[in-house]
Amino acid sequence: MPASSFVDYYECMQLSPNADQETIERVYRLLAKRYHPDNPHTGDHDKFSRLTTAFRVLSNPEQRAAYDAGYEESRAAQWKLFIQADPAGGIDSDQLIRHSILSLLYTARRNNASKAGVGILHLEDLLSCPQHLMEFHIWYMKSKGWIVRTDTGELAITAEGVDEFTSGERHFVKDRLLPPGRQGREEAES
Structure with a gap:
């Protein structure tokens, strides 16, 4: 595939x-x-x-x-x-790396809220980005309160991180939300 x-x-x-x-x-x-x-x-x-x-x-x-x-x-x-979309580096590349890490951690949290951790080696492999290039971004996002290190040593997104990730329209697909006032009716119908 x-x-x-x-x-x-x-x-x-x-x-x-x-x-x-x-x-x-x-x-x-x-x-x-x-x-x-x-x-x-x-x-x-x-x-x-x-x-x-x-x-x-x-x-x-x-x-x-x-x-x-x-x-x-x-x-x-x-x-x-x-x-690898922006090989030139710089601020745009930094934002892309942070967005990518938050995206993976957001997906992990959404798929299993109680076991939302992702190991650094797994991030390295998925993003094809060496750990030493992610260290700055991990430090930054931990300092902002967007991610935390779990008891098992993995990284997980926080509520603040979810808010940051979903704050921009480019990150969040709004058409997947139920229209206001429809949640209860559609759940009751199914």
Whole structure:
């Protein structure tokens, strides 16, 4: 699965890679209602099509197993391309490294809030960025209170870090939020 054609079906369905079949089906029903082209308020043909493709793969045990086999490798390759986007260095490169670290830690926290730590070696591997180049950024983000070192020595994002990461529109996909006042009704419908 080449990184350039990789589609993250788990991200498309807003799921953890550990999601069970029941969760996949429940989330699909909820998102399908939102993005179905017949929905006059939030319908989106492209998103609905991607969602349906993701559901077909993740809900079929054989297809999901084949997808999962290349999932981690493709995600790692995607992050390496992302972090190498600005080889010139400088402030833009620094911001890219900090954003990348926060992004990975945010995803880890969102996928498992109680065990949200990511080891420095794993960050090194995913970002293709040596530890000595991340030390300054880790120091900076720890000083700002955006990340902490867990009891196991891993790094985890804090509530302040989540606020920082999601504060810019470029970081947060707002169309994935339920419209105000709709949360209770959609949860009750599913």
